Amino acid sequence: MSRRWPLHPPPGDGEALSSWLNRLAEIYGLSVEELIRHDLVPPGTGPVVHDGGALDLDPPAGVLSALHRRTGVPLGELRQMTISGWVPWLLDTLDVEPEAEAALDTYVHQDSVLLTAKERPRRQVPGWRAWLPSDRRRGPMRRACPTCASTTTTGGSGFTLVSQLPLTLSCPQHSCRLEPALGALGAFIAWARQDTSATAAPAPVIAMDSLTHEGLRTGLVPLPRRRVHVGVWFRLLRTLIDELSTPVSLLRVRSRRTMQHLWDVAGHPPRAGMAGPWRPYETLPWPQQRMLLEAAATTLQLVKAGEVTAYGTLGHLLSPEAYRPVPDGSTPIQRRRDYWREIEDATNQAIADAQRDPAAARQLLTTLTALTRSETTFRRTREDLVALGVPDRHLPRTLTEAHARDTPPAMRTPSSH
Numbered sequence: 335m336s337r338r339w340p341l342h343p344p345p346g347d348g349e350a351l352s353s354w355l356n357r358l359a360e361i362y363g364l365s366v367e368e369l370i371r372h373d374l375v376p377p378g379t380g381p382v383v384h385d386g387g388a389l390d391l392d393p394p395a396g397v398l399s400a401l402h403r404r405t406g407v408p409l410g411e412l413r414q415m416t417i418s419g420w421v422p423w424l425l426d427t428l429d430v431e432p433e434a435e436a437a438l439d440t441y442v443h444q445d446s447v448l449l450t451a452k453e454r455p456r457r458q459v460p461g462w463r464a465w466l467p468s469d470r471r472r473g474p475m476r477r478a479c480p481t482c483a484s485t486t487t488t489g490g491s492g493f494t495l496v497s498q499l500p501l502t503l504s505c506p507q508h509s510c511r512l513e514p515a516l517g518a519l520g521a522f523i524a525w526a527r528q529d530t531s532a533t534a535a536p537a538p539v540i541a542m543d544s545l546t547h548e549g550l551r552t553g554l555v556p557l558p559r560r561r562v563h564v565g566v567w568f569r570l571l572r573t574l575i576d577e578l579s580t581p582v583s584l585l586r587v588r589s590r591r592t593m594q595h596l597w598d599v600a601g602h603p604p605r606a607g608m609a610g611p612w613r614p615y616e617t618l619p620w621p622q623q624r625m626l627l628e629a630a631a632t633t634l635q636l637v638k639a640g641e642v643t644a645y646g647t648l649g650h651l652l653s654p655e656a657y658r659p660v661p662d663g664s665t666p667i668q669r670r671r672d673y674w675r676e677i678e679d680a681t682n683q684a685i686a687d688a689q690r691d692p693a694a695a696r697q698l699l700t701t702l703t704a705l706t707r708s709e710t711t712f713r714r715t716r717e718d719l720v721a722l723g724v725p726d727r728h729l730p731r732t733l734t735e736a737h738a739r740d741t742p743p744a745m746r747t748p749s750s751h
């Protein structure tokens with residue numbers, strides 16, 4: 335029933351699920367739809383592949399566990415080949431919540447980077463989802479690296495998951511710009527422009543993208559001051575983009591000058607040329623999204639170099655030296671310590687460590703189940719960790735096994751063997 339497929343090349347680094355399925359299907363002379371229908375869903379399931387985006391966004395229930403049985407690739411790794419596997423780090427949820435208008439506000443207004451909170455109006459956008467196209471019928475963005483495409487021998491390299499999002503601009507391997515491509519269901523078909531060739535991305539873009547790629551690979555992003563969880567990084571980046579799109583009329587004089595300088599250095603018109611009413615980043619056409627990403631990369635570079643000061647709550651993370659405002663004689667406002675935030679940060683850090691390090695994974699599971707004697711509770715907690723991307727193989731399978739490992743041999747009773 336669930337035999338391994340005889341041939342199953344492993345997924346590439348950061349490869350999207352549709353792209354890998356397309357490569358697997360090609361080996362057996364099937365289409366992706368046929369491969370899924372024959373082998374990965376129960377008989378009688380309705381159409382599975384409606385469009386190219388659905389598989390990479392949130393594949394039908396059971397497809398990933400069937401794929402795990404067919405290929406042996408751990409479930410946690412398969413989940414990270416889809417957008418839903420990055421919830422809640424990349425975006426809070428894929429579902430439309432009851433307070434759907436508040437999603438944008440929650441994502442980009444909890445913190446600030448360059449500006450102070452007062453300079454940015456709070457916005458309510460129904461149905462908004464971070465980094466994903468607002469028009470749900472719109473297919474995924476298709477971009478690929480010309481060097482990758484010309485050096486693979488097996489008929490195109492497919493697509494990475496992150497290349498489908500307006501989040502990065504360059505290839506992590508070759509540092510050249512990702513170029514618009516035509517594709518269907520994970521398969522690269524052709525370049526959108528005939529004269530496409532590899533072009534080196536600007537240095538600030540390579541620096542910004544390498545932080546994102548590192549975050550996607552390890553769960554942590556090494557900022558100049560300290561490492562942060564990738565979930566913090568995505569929010570920092572999206573907040574900065576929101577600030578760069580803030581209407582100039584709302585800015586204080588100091589911020590106006592900073593914005594003008596940033597856009598001058600980036601070589602694009604202020605607010606990526608947005609003249610009309612404000613629109614969220616996700617609804618903008620790609621050329622404007624590209625300008626905003628380049629301006630964000632320029633900002634990160636100038637803040638790190640000390641040429642621009644980031645006054646927001648996350649700004650201090652971006653420069654190696656602490657920002658010390660000149661005292662003006664007034665009593666400084668004591669910022670309340672946010673214990674909840676600290677616990678959340680520590681939890682995120684522990685999960686990120688567990689994703690990479692088997693010892694950290696074991697320790698996390700042991701801590702979370704220290705007070706239980708129930709195998710069912712243990713199993714549920716274990717499944718939660720796997721769903722959060724902790725590799726299955728890093729975790730003891732049962733409570734008995736976990737206790738046996740933690741107890742020195744001399745202390746074990748005969749029944750614990």
Ligand SMILES: [Zn+2]
Pocket residue numbers: 479480481482483505506507508509
């Ligand atoms: Zn490449």
